[in-house]
Amino acid sequence: MLIKTKILLYVAGIAALFTLTRCFYSDKQNEGEQLYTQYCANCHMDDGSGLRNLIPPLAGADYLENHRDDLACIIQHGQTGNIVVNGKNYNQGMPAFEHLKPGQITNILNYVQTNLGNNNPRFTIQEVEKQLRKCRHLLED
Amino acid sequence: MLLGLSALGWQACSQSSSETSDLPYLGERQLVQREVDGQQVTDTVYHRIPDFAFINQDSQVVTSLTVQDKVYVTDFFFTTCPTICPKMKSQMLRIYEAFEDDPRVMLLSHTIDPQHDTVAVLRDYADRLQVNSDKWHFVTGEKDSIYSIALQYMVSAMEDEEEPGGFVHSGAFVLVDQNRHVRGIYDGTDPAQVDRLIRDIPALLPKKKKKDADKN
Numbered sequence: 001m002l003i004k005t006k007i008l009l010y011v012a013g014i015a016a017l018f019t020l021t022r023c024f025y026s027d028k029q030n031e032g033e034q035l036y037t038q039y040c041a042n043c044h045m046d047d048g049s050g051l052r053n054l055i056p057p058l059a060g061a062d063y064l065e066n067h068r069d070d071l072a073c074i075i076q077h078g079q080t081g082n083i084v085v086n087g088k089n090y091n092q093g094m095p096a097f098e099h100l101k102p103g104q105i106t107n108i109l110n111y112v113q114t115n116l117g118n119n120n121p122r123f124t125i126q127e128v129e130k131q132l133r134k135c136r137h138l139l140e141d
Numbered sequence: 142m143l144l145g146l147s148a149l150g151w152q153a154c155s156q157s158s159s160e161t162s163d164l165p166y167l168g169e170r171q172l173v174q175r176e177v178d179g180q181q182v183t184d185t186v187y188h189r190i191p192d193f194a195f196i197n198q199d200s201q202v203v204t205s206l207t208v209q210d211k212v213y214v215t216d217f218f219f220t221t222c223p224t225i226c227p228k229m230k231s232q233m234l235r236i237y238e239a240f241e242d243d244p245r246v247m248l249l250s251h252t253i254d255p256q257h258d259t260v261a262v263l264r265d266y267a268d269r270l271q272v273n274s275d276k277w278h279f280v281t282g283e284k285d286s287i288y289s290i291a292l293q294y295m296v297s298a299m300e301d302e303e304e305p306g307g308f309v310h311s312g313a314f315v316l317v318d319q320n321r322h323v324r325g326i327y328d329g330t331d332p333a334q335v336d337r338l339i340r341d342i343p344a345l346l347p348k349k350k351k352k353d354a355d356k357n
Binding site: 041042043045051052053054055091092093095 | 224226306
């Protein structure tokens with residue numbers, strides 16, 4: 001009887017561990033895509049194509065390379081005014097996402113940099129945190 | 142009295158087509174009795190979009206006469222909308238492209254933020270979408286008129302400070318026939334429903350080609 005319980009506990013333990021690791025890995029891997037779908041795809045579209053001359057593309061956008069050091073702050077605090085992407089002018093404001101944590105911003109950026117037809121260098125959370133320190137003054141108290 | 146009235150009208154919520162494969166008439170309808178040659182006849186009066194007057198991106202007045210004898214698709218949005226509007230507009234562009242050369246079909250987008258979305262703002266928005274103002278009207282007007290016509294189209298639209306951008310609204314595309322009867326309501330953010338809308342529009346258009354073929 002005791003042995004049976006022990007085996008049961010053992011099996012349950014392995015199952016729990018398996019489920020947890022699976023969740024952990026898939027969540028980490030997909031978090032960037034999930035956040036992209038939730039916060040970015042409404043305007044930039046699922047494939048990053050943007051919307052005509054209204055909303056700039058992320059797919060194949062030179063802006064991602066030319067303004068790499070600004071990207072984390074743009075996600076956190078939004079953007080207004082005219083910008084040039086792949087030689088075209090865009091002037092639609094982008095809303096701020098002040099509630100996103102540096103880890104979440106890193107995952108979004110890495111999804112964008114390595115998907116949607118892009119093949120740019122990834123971000124580390126340290127790089128994102130460093131960028132965010134530059135624009136911390138924009139955070140509301 | 143109230144019971145009697147509500148028995149006269151009912152809500153047609155079903156999207157399913159009737160046995161004649163015609164599109165349904167949506168909204169409240171009324172049965173009206175009249176006498177013809179001493180016989181009682183019952184007519185069904187379908188819900189009809191009332192007369193309206195708004196201003197489009199060219200500062201032109203757009204009224205019920207503008208859409209007279211046209212099949213049109215209408216929606217409600219605002220240019221600074223951070224949520225579903227860009228997706229709706231990318232889907233509306235598909236309808237625009239499908240019927241670009243057919244003058245019997247029009248598109249009518251109402252802003253629900255007329256304070257911000259002036260004629261100049263709508264002009265810039267339409268220009269950036271690269272669409273023709275004869276085909277696709279972006280209209281603004283009195284806020285109350287816009288919100289009350291939204292109700293007629295059975296679309297929810299209202300101000301709400303809690304919502305991103307300050308407004309809550311549905312992503313519905315409403316298909317309206319030549320007599321301003323609502324014939325379909327589709328989710329404008331769902332490409333599959335917009336596919337269906339694009340397939341449904343020709344069912345409302347007169348079969349012109351058949352006649353042309355007969356002439357030859």
